[in-house]
Amino acid sequence: MKKQVFNHYVDVISKEFGVSKKLIFTKTKRRDVVDARYMLYYICKEQDFEISYIVSYMVQGGYDITHSTIIHGIGIMSDKIYSNEQVKKLAESICIQ
Numbered sequence: 001m002k003k004q005v006f007n008h009y010v011d012v013i014s015k016e017f018g019v020s021k022k023l024i025f026t027k028t029k030r031r032d033v034v035d036a037r038y039m040l041y042y043i044c045k046e047q048d049f050e051i052s053y054i055v056s057y058m059v060q061g062g063y064d065i066t067h068s069t070i071i072h073g074i075g076i077m078s079d080k081i082y083s084n085e086q087v088k089k090l091a092e093s094i095c096i097q
Contacts, residue, residue: 006044006057012094013040025061035077041070042077043094 014021017036024037044054051067058065081088 002049002053003057005047006049006053009040009043009047009094010061013043016090016094025058025063027063035080038073038077038080039091039094041073042081042091045074046091046095 010021010024013036014024017032017039019033019036023030023033024040026033028034041054045051051070054070055065055067058070077087077091081091
């Protein structure tokens with residue numbers, strides 16, 4: 001069940017950020033892709049996903065990542081949401097979908 005929800009968020013975030021789903025699972029450091037990835041981590045955590053589930057789903061998608069990197073991304077996105085009203089509204093709209 002969580003995997004389906006995770007995939008739904010990947011779809012929504014991919015559309016909202018204008019990046020392909022495939023790009024989200026690559027090692028690129030392009031800012032738009034990194035922001036999309038961080039938003040994915042943040043939304044999943046807000047929806048009570050365990051970090052280990054997020055790691056597992058990212059690895060299944062082809063993106064090898066550590067627990068601490070996901071926590072870092074969540075922290076970065078939390079700061080952006082706190083300081084930027086547009087990012088906050090985007091996060092809220094994704095959570096509703």
